[in-house]
Amino acid sequence: MTSPSATAPDTRPLGSAAAGTPSGTRRGTEFEGTVTVLTRQAVADDVVSLELAASSGEPLPVWQPGAHIDVVLPTGATRQYSLCGPVGDTAHWRVAVLREPDGRGGSQWIHDHVEEGGELRVRGPRNNFPLRPATRYLFVGGGIGITPLLPMIAEADAAMAEWSLLYGGRTPSSMAFLPELEGHGERVTVRPQDKHGLLDLAGFLGDPDPSTLVYCCGPAGLIDAVEAHCADWPTGALNIERFAAAAVRQPADDTAEQPIEVELRASGTTVTVPPGLSVLKAVEQAGVPVLSSCEEGICGSCETSVLEGEVDHRDSLLTEDERAANDTMLICVSRARGGRLVLDL
């Protein structure tokens, strides 16, 4: 056990950030409220850039590279977007949003409903991806993952640090902010996949170097590859930010989704549950009352006794023992392996 290497704990005032380190923004400087969309620009295929200002006209809190804001959707769900404008600008914030057709609908809502002059509810900024001081930086951005790196690059440049950026994407037209990066000359390597294939991470990252920090943001495949490459680097050298994505449990077997027969023994009826419809919905449609709440296999409200049949458990709640007993299921997400179930409903 080592003692704290910094000053003794009782001599530092509460809540004082270390001077000179670009750590995350502090709470207490967070904003929660309504912003007005000043401009909306298409900056790449399926990417819009939004310039925001506080609707009240008050200045926005300062932030540091890597920070993000939460956009609160009308449903109450929140989506996080990195701030990618100039760090010192307290009048405006800029975010860029990629339309993700396979996502949970947040980005689509923004693309379809947010117009210039419109308003958004936001919270933040917060920073889980702070830029730490170093003499040399290697930035790796994939697709919309370029956004948190833009202010980092500006910061590194201002600090006279050595830096370079490897920027990958599907096609040149899908890659946002290329014009802004042109001014940096050879420090920026743009590698769209349609022309260059996979990124040459080994060539770009090279060998471990104690004075270098690596910052990477992008799709999971890119981050995994960078993590694999940096496995031998000093701990803390690699800094990543993953896009939060809802984990989707895959069906336990590889067979395509099949319709299933569900007998509701207490009600004396049988329902057919087609692919894409949950057992819960099918039961409700058959007029059988059943409790439910989250419809995501988390809360357990719709737990139902299974009398016959093998359950394909797809919930998050049940323990392995409970699954193995095969006598209960969460009908909002789970299905049948053998095509047939008998439930105590």
Next chain:
Amino acid sequence: MTLTQHVRNGWYLGAWSDEIGRTLKQRWITDIPVCFYRLPDQTVTAVEDRCPHRKYPLSLGHLDDEGTLQCDYHGYRFDGQGVCVGVAEQADRPKAALRRFPLVERDGAIWIWPGDPELADESLLPDTSWLTDPSWTHVHGVVPLKARHMLLLENLLDLTHETFLHPTSIGNAAVAATPIDVTVDGDRVGFSRRMIGIEAPPFYEKSCGLTSPVDRWQDGDFYPPGIFVLNIRVAATGTEEPDGFHMKVLYGMTPGRGNETHDFYALGRDYLIDDQELTKFQHEQQLAVMQEDVDALEAQEIMYATDPGGSAESSIKSDLAALRGRRAVAKMLAREQRAQQDARVPHSRASV
């Protein structure tokens, strides 16, 4: 969530050792009034705080130097085993004995088993050796809480609330933003949250002399029905092990009377153990954080108490450990209720 009945076949933290001496102490546990005291040889004992004669609280009586407990209403006297040894009114001893509860006193804590004594199993207790380990130091106490035990349990099993309820001390955005891994081992529920490269919340900045970014680990273990142990490790990013600052928090979530709960806590650390200033600071912070929790849970209790039908609750992935904890307790309670039904005598005489 209707849990006005409590699991009794389980260990609860009944008292800290330094709370119990030669004076009689009443504490309600799972709706049972319990009277704690020490015998002349210093062994701790706990009996139901109702005199078998007319249910007068024995804790209002007194204890003599031989360890005989006298009820101060009509003078029933009980020995250290809880057996009635005489009354002033007659020469014959009444056939009366007190209900005594299994206790384990260990590392400065007194654990009580309010249910079937046959089932009391010491191996179910968590390791508390750090409370007496010379390389650790800790503070402890108990805070009264006017809210049901389940609300405290869910508070501890879902620490994302730190972000919102404790923003000036132990919470920041990183807590709510970092998903947990949940593990289950029989009835036990565990979770771990690994916050890497985050801003140090003020409490840890000051407690460890750290500057951001830090790595902060939370590993919680719930021993149903009422014990929670949190292991906290904080270190400068990239040096988590073996250089981390290690802290532990033990919570005894002990149902009291009705929907009241005893919120026992012990906060320990394995560094700067002689730093009294730091100890004082940590204790103040611990109590301040607990007060924020108590205020929140008491407000929540009112909302649950006035919604007896239980309108639907929304749940999200971060609720998983708390929901599993809730289920673990519900299952224990169901097992207990089934056992009670099976054992019920068909023609029990109603008492007056």
